[in-house]
Amino acid sequence: QITLTQQAESLWISPGERVSITCRASQSLLYTDGKHYLSWYQQRPGQTTKALIYHASVRTDGVPTRFIGSGSGTEFTLSIEHVQPEDFAIYYCLQTLKSPYTFGAGTKLELK
Amino acid sequence: QIQLVQSGPELKKPGESVKISCKASGYTFTDYAMHWVKQAPGKGLKWMGWINTYTGKPTYADDFKGRFVFSLEASASTANLQISNLKNEDTATYFCARSSNWHFDYWGQGVMVTVSS
DSSP states (O other): OOOEEOOOSEEEEOTTOOEEEEEEESSOOBOTTSOBOEEEEEEOTTSOOEEEEETTTEEOTTOOTTEEEEEETTEEEEEESSOOGGGOSEEEEEEOSSSSOEEOOOEEEEEO | OOEEEEOOOEEEOTTOOEEEEEEEESSOGGGSOEEEEEEOTTOOEEEEEEEOTTTOOEEEOGGGSSSEEEEEEGGGTEEEEEEOSOOGGGOEEEEEEEEETTEEEEEOOOEEEEEOO
16 A cells, blocks of 8 residues: 655644645655645644645645645645644645555644 | 535444444535545544445445445435444544545544443
8 A cells, every 4th residue: 555654743833934744655646647646634623624735736625825735756745835823733645546545644733 | 515414423332333424415415426534533544445426336445344334325415334343443533525536625524433331
């Protein structure tokens, strides 16, 4: 199965700063259609899990433009510019290239 | 608007069974697959498998073959997850999630299942 590694368990940042969360895959997530099968999710206590990014860089409807997905092959990044108070949450990456689909272990954004 | 509303929390004893539901609204239920995801307390997300809502065919991840059953009540736009012979390690929150464009675009609020004697 494909392993996704989110190196940072926690990142401490202040509101207004920029942060990058990385996700490394054990094999390329590029398919023959030219798309990467990597998506990002936000999980906040008491809130429904929210999809942020799919195909590595496509923002889902309604997601603020400060959320930016980038990367290719095996290395992917979710960047958040000008972090807002509501962005303090846990972020997961997910690969849907091959079954079984697998998630990264999650990165928690914490207030510095 | 699109919503996935799951049933309420469950407290069960080891060896018992539980059935949790995920009711979809705001879209045509049979147009999108439904996935199930497990989150043990304080842990990350684990994909359990999915069900084709048009054909009813389930697909299970290896760790969820045997005691886990995905089913549908398509007329009620509802997907169900049944777990039999519950074990302590089944204590977790279970999410349903709709898939579109190869990602999970809408999630249920999760159902906490506690297994304790």
